[in-house]
Amino acid sequence: MNLVLTVLEIVAPVFLLAAIGFGWVKLGFEYRLEFVTRLSMTLAVPCLIFTALVNSTLEPSAITAVTLASLVAYIAVSIVTVIVVRLFRLHQGTFAAPLIFGNTGNLGLPLALFAFGEVGLEYAVVVFAVMAILSFTFGIWLVAGAGSFGKVLKEPLVWATVLGGLFLWQDWSLPRFADNTLSLIGQMAIPLMLITLGVAVARLSPGGVGRAIVLSALKLVICIGCAWVTADWFMLDHAAFGILVLQVATPVAVTSYMLAAKYGADADAVAGLVVVSTVMSIGALPLLLAVLL
Template sequence: MHLALMVMEIVAPVFLLAGIGFAWVKLGFEYRIQFVTQLAMTLSVPCLIFVSLMQTEIDPAALTALSFAAVAAYLAVSLVAAVLTRLGRLDRRTYMAPLIFGNTGNLGLPLALFAFGETGLSYAVVVFAIMAIWSFTFGIWLVAGAGSFGKVLREPLVWGTLLGALFLWQDWQTPLFLTNTLKLIGQMAIPMMLITLGVAVARLSPGGVMQAAILSLVKLVICVAIAWGAALAFDLDRIAFGVLVLQVATPVAVTSYLLAEKYGADSQAVAGLVVVSTLMSVGALPLLLAVLL
């Protein structure tokens, strides 16, 4: 009973904030999702990542092990997704990216924070950054048929991660006034992304519910199994283990829908995956947390 209450205390704020965004749209209020997303990804999230890494007291060796584990996990998930799309005769441009990339930002970061504290958040931003870089390169190639290395170099979250890692490695600190400013900007990120997640889900029109449900369940099982195996292989500590499994197991990212819409893939099929996998996560993630805690 105590464990169930603890898990509910962790996941409730996440889904309540997403619910606010969902209700906001359904009540007919305006929400400029493109502006809020740009603000979060260009300013708030990079500040959150930079300060989290700069101020972390985690052993750099532990962060390195987590980084290698995350890279290995996403490479393995990508290979399995390629096999599944081929065996299932699914359109690669439509289905492969959603099977690989999870909602590690909007959902994964706050869950890691609430479940594992500031240490968990520091670990989670590393996994998030690795997923984002893979998404902006391989993910865009999958959907658009062209690489986008230049876009990676223009992403503030990538530079926030690299600078944060540099400051962590050199044990540098920004002046206190600047640190406090960056911290305030970063604190906007999690509630803003969760509300935006609810808004985005509310505006999607799911299609092919049965196929979406099957693929969402398959994605969840595969991602948990692979992340669990990678965490064991790299001998991660308890918190890093939990964060990696939790991040990789997050539901289909809303960005997968946006990429499908932009580059002419079947965006309605992806929308169905986003909605169904997110609804499935309402039950799946608390159960996963109960095992990991």
Template sequence: MNLVLTVLEIVAPVGLLGLVGFVWVRAGFEYRMEFITRLCMTLSVPALVFTALMKTEIDPAALTSVVFAAALAYGALTLAFWGLTAIMGLDRRTFLAPLIFGNTGNVGLPLALFAFGQTGLGYAVVVFAVMILWSFTFGVWIVAGGGSPARLLREPIMGATLLGGLFLWQGWQTPAWLTNSLDLIGQIAIPLMLITLGVAVARLNARRLGHALWLSALRSAICLGIALGAGLLFGLPPVALAVLILQVTTPVAVTSYMLAEKYGADAESVAGLVIASTLLSVITLPLTLAFLI
């Protein structure tokens, strides 16, 4: 019973805030997705990432192991899903990126924070940064048929990650007034991202949901196995291993749908994956957390 209550305490805020966004849109209220997304991605999330890294008390050697484990996990996922799309005859431009990249921002960061506290958030931010790096290079290249690594350098999240890593490495701290300001800015990121997730799901039009459901289930199993293997290979401590598994197994990111829409892939099929994997995560994420806790 205690385990059930613990998992419920972790998952409930995520589900309820997502539900707020879903109901808000279904009720006909206005929600400016472009403004909120830009606010989060250019200001609030970078502030969250920077302060989380700067204030973390995690051993830098452990963070380095997480970086390598996450890089190995995403590399292995790329190879696994490249082969899967070939075997199943799926359009690689449409399906490969959604299968690889989970919702490590909207879902992963809040869950890691609620489940494992500030330490968990520090590890989650590192996995999130590795995912962003691969997503904005290989991910964009595969969907768009081309992409420039220079695009990554223009992303505030990467600048915040590098700067936060430098502060962590050197043991530096910003002045208290600046740290408090950045904390306040960063604190709006998690609730806004969760509400935005609910809004996005409410606005998506899914196609072939049955196909998307079993493909999402297969994706979850592959992600779990690869994340567990990568974490064990690098000997990650228990919390770091749990966060890596949690992040890699998050449902398909809404940004995958946005990229498919932007670059002319089959956006409706990607929408189906987003909805199916998000629905499936209602079952898989609590089970995963119960196992990890």
């Protein structure tokens, strides 16, 4: 009973905030998705990542292990997913990237914080950064047939991770006023991301729901399996193990829909994956957390 209450305390704020965004749109209120997304990804999330790393109590060796484990886990997920896509004779440009990369930002970071505390958030930003770099290179190549490494270099969250890692490695600290300011900006990130997730889902027009149910279930199994084996192989500690599995297992991100629309893939099919996998995660992620805690 205590475990059930603990899991509910973790997931309830996450999905309630997303529900607020969903309800906001359905009630007809204005929500400037592009502006809020830009504010979040350009300012709030980089500040959250940077301050989490600067104030981290983790050993550099632990961060290195999680970085390598994240890379291996996503490589394993990519190999299995591409095989599944070809076996099902699906369009690789439409389905491969959404099934590989999950919502490690909007959903993964808040869940990591609520489930494992500040240490969990510190691990989660590392997984998030690895996913972001792979998504903007290999992910775009899967969708469009061409990578975009230059886009990675323009992403503030990547530089926030690099600078935060440098501060951590050199054991540097920020002046109190700067730390307080950046921390305050970073605190916007989690509620903004969750509400925006609800708004984005509410505005999607899903297609191929039956197929999306099957593929979302397969994504969950593949991601959990690959991440679990990888975390065990790297012998990660309890918190790092849980964070890696949780982050890799997050549902399809809304950014996958945006990339599909931009590069001419089947955006409606990807929208179906986003909606179905997000709804599925309402039941799946609490069960996964019950095992990981």
